[in-house]
Amino acid sequence: GESVGLHLPTLSVQEGDNSIINCAYSNSASDYFIWYKQESGKGPQFIIDIRSNMDKRQGQRVTVLLNKTVKHLSLQIAATQPGDSAVYFCAERVSAGKSTFGDGTTLTVKP
């Protein structure tokens, strides 16, 4: 069977490796999901989004996977760089104008 990634509050990877950040969401009716990156002392920045009618979307060095069966979202970062070090949040749109954020994962990239 398919394994579901565990949400970890921290993740440490070596520069150049791929990173996978996991998120479990709560509402089966959520129709839209976003990943944000937050650097220390700043507001979150949009990375990539996906609508519920898709299961995969790719951007530049990032891929988001959505598994609605188990309500799981993941963010994959290819060839992780030191500038990728930040806190990553997933968000689900639960209703019009209202998004709920996960607890976040702190990614540390070791040179």
Add this chain to the structure above:
Amino acid sequence: DGGITQSPKYLFRKEGQNVTLSCEQNLNHDAMYWYRQDPGQGLRLIYYSQIVNDFQKGDIAEGYSVSREKKESFPLTVTSAQKNPTAFYLCASSMETGGREKLFFGSGTQLSVL
């Protein structure tokens, strides 16, 4: 430069005092939001407004108030009824296009109690 401007960056509140956090956007977005972030935690929704002169309570609205008299502005007042106001406050705006609605955030206001 288009964006969200929050001020001040740091704010101190005395006991029993109301304080107001400013948020201005020049992105022509209809919707605006206020989130609270505590250390090591995610963002929790305080209030949101989808259109001028209208706003709704989020998940943690108690002790806070807002107004939306202009499209560009969405100030947040932290009242004396908010007993634990120390947190990082984030304002955001958004516009929905084709079912997608990404949030644009300001740089935040750190509120502390003296």
